[in-house]
Amino acid sequence: MANCARILxxxxxxxxxxxxxxxxxxxxxxxxxxxxxxxxxxYGYPDIQGNWSNATITxxxxxxxxxxxxxxxxxAEIEGERQQVIEADAAPSDPDRDAPPEGGYWTGNPxxxxxxxxxxxxxxxxxxxxxxxxxxxGEPRSSLIVDPxxxxxxxxxxxxKAEIAAxxxxxxxxxxxxxxxxxxxxxxxxxxxxxxxxxxxxxxxFYNNNYTIVQNRDQIMIMTEMVxxxxxxxxxxxxxxxxxxxxxxxxxxxxxxxxxLVVETSNLPHRQINSSRYRxxxxxxxxxxxxxxxxxxxxxxxxxxxxxxxxxxxxxxxGQVPFNKMDELVYEYACHEANYSLFxxxxxxxxxxxxxxxxxxx
Amino acid sequence: xxxxxxxxxxxxxxxxxxxxxxxxxxxxAHHAFGAEFDRNAxxxxxxxxxxxxxVNPHTWIHLEITTEERLGEVWAVEGGTPNVLLxxxxxRDCLTPGTEIIVDGYQTKNHALKRANGRDxxxxxxxxxxxxxxxxxxxxxxADRKRAxxxxxx
Numbered sequence: 001m002a003n004c005a006r007i008l009x010x011x012x013x014x015x016x017x018x019x020x021x022x023x024x025x026x027x028x029x030x031x032x033x034x035x036x037x038x039x040x041x042x043y044g045y046p047d048i049q050g051n052w053s054n055a056t057i058t059x060x061x062x063x064x065x066x067x068x069x070x071x072x073x074x075x076a077e078i079e080g081e082r083q084q085v086i087e088a089d090a091a092p093s094d095p096d097r098d099a100p101p102e103g104g105y106w107t108g109n110p111x112x113x114x115x116x117x118x119x120x121x122x123x124x125x126x127x128x129x130x131x132x133x134x135x136x137x138g139e140p141r142s143s144l145i146v147d148p149x150x151x152x153x154x155x156x157x158x159x160x161k162a163e164i165a166a167x168x169x170x171x172x173x174x175x176x177x178x179x180x181x182x183x184x185x186x187x188x189x190x191x192x193x194x195x196x197x198x199x200x201x202x203x204x205x206f207y208n209n210n211y212t213i214v215q216n217r218d219q220i221m222i223m224t225e226m227v228x229x230x231x232x233x234x235x236x237x238x239x240x241x242x243x244x245x246x247x248x249x250x251x252x253x254x255x256x257x258x259x260x261l262v263v264e265t266s267n268l269p270h271r272q273i274n275s276s277r278y279r280x281x282x283x284x285x286x287x288x289x290x291x292x293x294x295x296x297x298x299x300x301x302x303x304x305x306x307x308x309x310x311x312x313x314x315x316x317x318x319g320q321v322p323f324n325k326m327d328e329l330v331y332e333y334a335c336h337e338a339n340y341s342l343f344x345x346x347x348x349x350x351x352x353x354x355x356x357x358x359x360x361x362x
Numbered sequence: 363x364x365x366x367x368x369x370x371x372x373x374x375x376x377x378x379x380x381x382x383x384x385x386x387x388x389x390x391a392h393h394a395f396g397a398e399f400d401r402n403a404x405x406x407x408x409x410x411x412x413x414x415x416x417v418n419p420h421t422w423i424h425l426e427i428t429t430e431e432r433l434g435e436v437w438a439v440e441g442g443t444p445n446v447l448l449x450x451x452x453x454r455d456c457l458t459p460g461t462e463i464i465v466d467g468y469q470t471k472n473h474a475l476k477r478a479n480g481r482d483x484x485x486x487x488x489x490x491x492x493x494x495x496x497x498x499x500x501x502x503x504x505a506d507r508k509r510a511x512x513x514x515x516x
Contacts (some may be wrong), residue, residue: 017410092488097406099466100481104401117396119479126420128446151516185395189419207446225445303484331445338417340477341440348471357380 019144036298038259043217046259046295051330052323054303055130055209057082060202060279060319061152062143070140076134082131089124111205128207136302136320144202147306147318153281154315163282163312167274177349180342185275187342189335192226195279198248199265199289200305200319202279211323212330220254220261225330233263241267246285261293284311299325399479403469406435407478408486411461416444416454423480439465439480462486478513486510 038049057078066074076131104118112127126235134141143151154166176182186193194204201224203209208226223230231249240255245251253262266288274282287309294302301323308316383400409425414472421441441447444454457463467481 092490093464093482093484095464095484095486095488097464097466097482097488098406102402102404105404105468105481115395117399118401119395119399119481126446128449144389159381169377207443222440226489246503328449331448333418333445335419337414337419338422340422340438341420344399344470344472344475344477347475348398348400351472351474351476 014026017292020183037349038295041215041217045215045217045256047215048220048261048293048295048301049213049215051326051328052211052213052301053130053148053209053326054201054203054211054321054323055128055136056203056321057130057132058134058141058144061153061236066142068142068146068151070133070142074142075140080093080134086124086131109205115206126207127205129205130203130209134322136322141320144319144321145317146320148315154317157282157310157312159284159316160282160312163274163284167282177346180346183270183342183345186227187345189227189339191272191275192224192229193246194226196224196226197222197229197231198305198319199250199252199263199268199291200280200307201291201303202319202321208333210326210330217310220263223330224297225333227335228333238264243267246270250289257292263291263293263295265289269307280307282312283307283309286311294306369458395479396504398470399468400471401468401472403471403473404466404479405469406464406466407432407439408413409437409454409462411457411459411463412436413454413459414454414457418445419443423463423465423483428462435476437465438475439467439483440477441480441483457491463491464488 005072017238040049041049042324062068070078106113106118108115132268134144145153146341147153159161167286170176172270180188185191192199192204192208192342194205194206194208195202201211201222210225212223213220214223218235220233220235221230222233229249231252231256233252233260235256241247241251246269247265248269250265252263252265255264256262268283268285268287268289273280273284273287290308292302294304296302303321303323304318305311305321306318310316377412407425407427408429409427411423412426413424415422415424420443423439423441424436425430427435427437453474457497464486465478465480465482467479470477485491
C-alpha cells in the first residue's frame with residue numbers, strides 16, 4: 001500500500017503545480033521570449049528539431065456560441081472540468097465495489113464513448129489527451145480551424161457527401177469483421193488513428209500526440225509517437241510523382257520562405273484520406289495540403305495548414321495548431337508488438353456468429 | 363441546463379455535437395473497445411499478478427483469481443499504453459508478481475478467452491494503480507513529470 005500512497009502524493013503534487021502554473025500571467029512567457037534568438041542549423045535555417053506535443057482540449061471545430069478567442073471564464077471552466085475528470089479517475093475506489101453496470105459504462109464524452117462502445121474505456125487510465133486549451137501566440141482558441149471564420153469545416157460538395165455515405169455504409173456492414181484486412185488501419189497498426197502525422201497533423205483525443213523532428217540541409221523528418229509513423233519531407237523543387245503512385249502520408253516537398261518552412265503535399269492515397277474521418281471529413285485524390293512551420297519561441301512551433309480539395313469541399317479551409325516543446329523522450333510505439341486486440345475483435349465476431357447460429361437452431 | 367453550461371459541456375466533451383457526430387466514424391481509436399469487449403458482460407476480478415506484459419499497443423496484466431468464484435482461473439486484463447503509463451512515473455517493476463489487485467471492466471466478446479478490459483484497476487485498499495495526466499508539454503508540467511519519473515512512482 002506504500003506504493004499506492006506515494007502515487008497519490010505525487011498526483012496531488014502534480015495537480016498543485018499545474019494550478020499554480022495556470023495562475024501565472026502570460027507576461028512571464030512574453031518576457032522570456034524577448035531574450036530568445038532563433039536557433040539555426042549549420043546551414044543557416046531555423047532549427048525546429050526536438051520533441052514536441054500538440055495535445056490540447058481545443059477541438060478541431062468550434063462549438064456553437066463560442067467566439068474564436070475564449071474568455072478567461074471559459075478557460076477556467078473548461079480546463080477546470082478536465083482537471084476534475086482527471087482527479088475523479090485518480091480518486092480511490094471502493095474495494096467492495098460491484099462490477100460495472102450491464103449495458104455499458106459511459107463517460108459522457110462522446111468521442112471516448114464512441115470508441116469504447118460503453119465497455120468502460122476510455123478513462124484517464126488510458127487517456128493522455130492534454131488538459132489545456134490551445135494558445136496561439138498567447139491567444140486561447142475555441143477551435144483549431146480558423147478559416148472559414150466560423151471555425152467549422154466548410155460544407156461538402158455532393159461528391160463529398162456521397163463519399164461520407166458510402167463510408168458509413170461500409171462501417172455498418174457485417175463484412176467489416178470478416179478478416180484482418182477488413183479492419184481499420186489503426187486497429188491493424190498500419191497508420192496512426194486520428195490523423196496525427198497527417199497531413200494535416202492534428203491531435204487525437206486519446207494519447208501519443210507527440211512528435212520528433214530531425215532536419216538536415218535537404219530533408220525534414222517528422223515522426224509521431226502514435227503507431228511510430230514518420231514522413232520525410234524533401235526540400236527543393238518538386239519532382240512530381242506519377243498520379244498512380246500514392247505513398248502513405250503522400251508526397252511532401254518543402255522550402256524555406258524566410259524563417260517559415262512551407263510544405264506542400266499531394267498524391268495522398270484515397271483510403272488514407274478517408275480513414276480518420278473523426279478528425280478530417282475526407283477528400284479526393286486531388287487533395288492538396290499546405291503546411292507552414294514557424295518556430296516562434298524556445299518552446300513553441302506555430303503550425304498552420306490549408307486544405308484544397310474543390311471536388312470534396314465547397315471551399316478551402318485552414319487551421320492553426322501550436323506545438324509545445326517536450327522535455328522528455330518520445331517512446332517507441334511498436335504497435336504490432338502485442339496487438340492482441342485485433343485477435344480479440346475477430347474472435348468476438350466469430351463467437352457472436354456461433355451464438356446467432358445456435359439461437360437460430362433452437 | 364443554462365446556455366453557458368451547454369457551451370461549456372460541448373467544449374469539455376470535445377464535440378460540437380451533431381455536426382461533429384456526423385463526421386465521426388465508429389472506429390476512432392487504436393482499436394474500438396466496442397468491437398472487442400462486451401458491454402453486456404461486466405466483470406469484477408480479484409487476484410494476484412502472475413505476469414505483466416509491458417507491451418505495445420496496450421499493457422496486459424495476468425492475474426490468478428483468489429476469490430471463491432473463479433478461484434485459480436488466470437485472466438488477462440488490458441491496460442493503458444506503456445508510453446502513457448511511463449510518463450506518469452509508473453514503470454513495469456511497479457507491479458511485481460504476487461501483488462493482489464482488484465479489477466472491474468467488461469469481458470471480451472468471446473467469453474471463452476478469459477480476457478477483460480481494466481476499466482478500474484486498484485490495489486486491494488481501493489487505491490488506483492494507474493492514474494493522472496501527463497499533460498501537454500507545457501514547461502511546468504514537463505519538469506514536474508520529469509521529477510516524478512526520476513524519483514520513481516513505486
